[in-house]
Amino acid sequence: MGEQHHILSYGKLTGIWLILLTLSGLTVSITRIDLGGWKVLGALTIACLKAGLIIAFFMHMKYENRLLRGLLFLALTTLATYIGFTFFDVLYR
Amino acid sequence: MDLAEQSHTPVKGGFWSDTGKTGITAWIFSTDHKRIGLLYLYSTFTFFLVGVVLGLIMRIELMAPGRTIMGPDAYNALFTVHGVVMIFLFILPGLPGAFGNLVMPIQIGAQDVAFPRLNLFSWWLYISGAVIILTSLFTGGGPPDTGWTFYLPFSARTATNVTLAVLGVFIIGFSAILTGLNFITTIHRLRAEGMTWGRLPLFVWSLYATAWVQILATPILAITLVLIMAERVLGVGLFDPARGGDPLMYQHLFWIYSHPAVYIMILPAMGVISDIIPVFSRKPIFGYKMIAFSSLAIAAAGSLVWGHHMFTSGMSDRAILVFSFLTFIVAIPSAIKVFNWVSTLYKGSISLEAPMLFALTFILLFSIGGLTGLILGAAATNIHVHDTHFVVGHFHYVMFGGSGFAFFAAMHYWLPKFYGRRYAEKPAIVAWALMFIGFNITFLSMKVLGMKGMPRRYYDYLPEFATLNLISTIGSWILAVGLVIMLVNLFRGLFYGERIGSNPWGGATLEWSIPTPPPTENFAEEPVVTHGPYDFRALKGGGSGGEKF
Amino acid sequence: MNVLILLIRAEVPVNPAYLTTTTEAIDPVFMFIFGTCLVLLVGITAVMIGFVIRYHRSRSPEPTSQVAGNIWLEIVWTVLPTILVLVMFYYGWAGYLALRNVPKDALEVTATARMWSWSFSYPNGQSASKLYVPVNKPVKVRLVSKDVIHGFYLPAFRVKRDVVPGMNNQVWFVATKPGSYDLFCSSYCGSGHSAMISTVEALPEAEFNLWLQQTKAAGNLDGKTLLEKHGCLGCHSLDGSPGVGPTFKALFGSQVKVLRNNRPETVTADEAFLKESIRQPTATIVVGFQPIMPTTDLSNSDLQAMIEYIKGLK
Amino acid sequence: MTHSPHKDYFGAKLGMWLFLFTELLLFGGLFLLFSVYLAHFPREFAAAGRQLNWILGTANTIILLTSSLFAAMAVTAVQRNQVRRVMGLIGGTILCAAAFIVIKYFEWSAKIGHGIYPGSEHLKAGPPGESVFFSLYFMTTGIHGLHVLIGGTLLAWIAAKVKSGAVTADNYILLENGALYWHLVDLIWIFIFPLYYLIL
């Protein structure tokens, strides 16, 4: 397994940070105005975006090998299925 | 106590002495996977005996209707402690902790696990958790009486010492997580040259699958236990209907972990069997790929069936539909394993030494347990037998007839390698026979009782159930006698029995290619693996890398 | 495929009258799955033992084959079990539906579970600690829990449903023969779990209706019936035998050691004390007992009747 | 042997990631409960959510994001062997952690001051959904806060290692793993924030 040590420049990191702040601002603003159910969707999509950025750059996942990425995907899908399958009960009771 | 015995083990050499360190600290602070493995063996084993005794006492109480030797509260505490000890202190850490640690690194040609210090830490967590659980029995409101499932709201109301016990289980869960990540990293990173994934012994494959379950399921148990404590200490009321909580959500959370947990118990056992059967039939395992794959399949599908413990709870019918369906799906990989094991025997040259006997018994008992699992998995039939002794019968067949007998097989198969001496064959067979008979008498009668409608966790029962309960109790004594004979013979043999060479059974996996007992670093020089784990012809031709034998 | 069709069928239709009894719906399924499993087990075991004997080292000193797999076999014993389990699953599900669709004309009874007693109340206000039902008439039981999770289990009718606080679970069954059938609490609920049993009393229609009317006509019930009805006797004995709660025998007028806000004191069990103990059980806790007694809402007349009865227990 | 267990850079990172997965699933359990109860009581959750101070929430979000930035930069710095800068950046991260905790403290005490805490009479009196919401709020933020503390301590310890020269440009896995842990703490908050403070 190649052990590449990719170094991110301070500039790039700061850039990511700025994007993250803007996204946070966006979340706040869309949830202030009334969008009904869409709020949830919007806020969560943005949250996922932010999470994605942090994982990809701050946590260097973008530069890791396929194994690590695969495993992360596995963990996330597991959590998703736990939640999803519980709703087979909750929604149809 | 056990450790003391070891220090005057007649066999010198290997990891017992080559570090020069002796005395208790050389054990409880050692980072050598073999020593840690033995620590796990002796600790889980001790707790196992505790659980066994509790089980036998329970049987005595159930011998006759009404009060036999104790009152209801004592009995309720008994089955709770019995369940908690057996599951969290014995069978979950047992096989991975003891034999995973002992042989897995050697089988993949490694010096040790990836994080030896973390490995030691896991054991310490395990022991601390165990100690906390034991203290919970004698302090506060006395031993917990909730059943090992800790169902709310009852476990929030009872005055017994649930909080402490739950804390102990929490810590043990943490230990399991660390062991899991240690094993996964080890298997990914420390395989010797030539040890391709296609050449991993099936025991390693099963540990790999197990480790994933430990990592992905145990955190859910952790948070569930935290919520129980919060419920009791802070009264958060998250599962309290009066305050909008939903008791069924607790059950979901609990089983999201605890069903996969049953595969943590059985997968390593299946691995042991897959390693033993080829050796004693001198024939490569049949369908290596399918067995390896089915381990992963069980781990994956097994995380999606937890709802089958809640069919009567008032869960939605659609959920019952889905979970019942998936429960049947998860049976298929197990079936595949069984069929492949049996086919391995075909045209082999079978010798029925103790490890093989226990392995074959595993197949039979696990099949009985598993097939009754199907009866439980079908919605219609589950309703009748849920929460009856039928379920008790089911899980004793799989846990004890399955994992338990696999543990015995592993003890007879691998321990001589680490002690340099072996048990005597005849007494082992006698013990096996007694246990086999006693086991079926004890737990088959429980299945019948269940079908006749005797609920579980019943301290007292109606006269119509008396006969079968009496039979079951008598069976448990036969079983216990068998167990005692087996253990005496086994450990007598390990300490004073006849000496063995490096490869008594003619196995082809790496652990048999190194001296007996193995040296601390396992391999003199890094082995180069040139053949598969069950390639016995290669063995005759001189064997794998490492020393000759 | 299979599942999808079933997903749609998951909606439980309510059919007019019952077609089969719950027992008739479950037993064939049990027989089928059990039988299949038995056949499989015997088959596998036979083959295994056969191989062990035939290829024992004494008979075959060397392995006569080194085959390590066969793709066709693998396919066969993957596909066949799959089909087999799908069939089992299907029957299992179909049988379950029968348990779920309650006949419309079913008689409604409410079962109230407490630690550790059952009480059953009927539409006309009649109530009892046994479940009286008419023969050949479907009965729908609403399950209510006053405290923790209990389980309503009738082995004879193959029905079981947990009694979960805050949920309105229900079961239905029909007794085809007069007689008395066991009723268990199947879900662990503490000390009295195994004592939390009662019976289903199946009476011929006429007899049942008579029962339904008569005791009600008797108007206000006597103390004993009340104690039974409100589940007191689940914890308190009348004959001095030990229970989860102190016995009522010779209670009145006796000296009782209690904890009042955790401070020990001795009180005479007079009427006031009994009233208090029943109205707010947690006010005083009798030494040596758990503070687990539930509050029960009682009419003053009922309360009085009970206390009069307790007084009488010398 | 080729990969000696002790200096296996990738192995160590793999181990850390596996551990992060378990942390993810730990909070996953709480998010599961949240989603289920949100489905049960949308209205009560909306009402209760509005009682939380979204300004403090936003402040904490910014603080954590910044701390994450520092942590990430610290890794870059150590890779470039700029030891003093590493110390500074870790210091920054820890300061943010402290600030976060302080703000949380004020938030909590405000709520508790209003008689809102698990099992409080106020909640017992209020609508069921409200009690569930706040119980979840306290459990989730509580456990998250605990992780902030742990993360902070971890980084402080690593800083000491850097100072003593145990962590260097060619052996910085410890720092990288520490940073990973810290980012996870941030990740969790990224979901807590909208779910509890903003949605509805």
Ligand code: HEA
């Ligand atoms: C080692 C542990 C272990 C294992 C491996 C299993 C395996 C299985 N279990 Fe079991 N189970 C428990 C431990 C285990 N279980 C415990 C502890 C409980 C009780 C918890 C409690 O309430 O306290 C429980 C309870 C339990 C229930 C809930 C019962 C209830 O309370 O109502 C159910 C229901 O579906 C179930 C099903 C199954 C199934 C379908 C399998 C399958 O994986 C079995 C697969 C195996 C086979 C199918 C046999 C081998 C195959 C053949 C012989 C080939 C022929 C087979 C086919 C053609 C299909 N189990």
Ligand code: HEA
């Ligand atoms: C591994 C798990 C395990 C094992 C081995 C056992 C062993 C035994 N169990 Fe088990 N039992 C449980 C797990 C186990 N039990 C659980 C989880 C419950 C549910 C608790 C609850 O309801 O909450 C339960 C409940 C339970 C009940 C039901 C209580 C009730 O519902 O009313 C009864 C009743 O008789 C019983 C009896 C016994 C007996 C007589 C034994 C034994 O004493 C028989 C004697 C055993 C032996 C002779 C040897 C077994 C050997 C091995 C398993 C491996 C050996 C390994 C090493 C030596 C390292 N048990």
Ligand code: CUA
């Ligand atoms: Cu009520 Cu068990």
Ligand SMILES: [Cu+2]
């Ligand atoms: Cu299960």
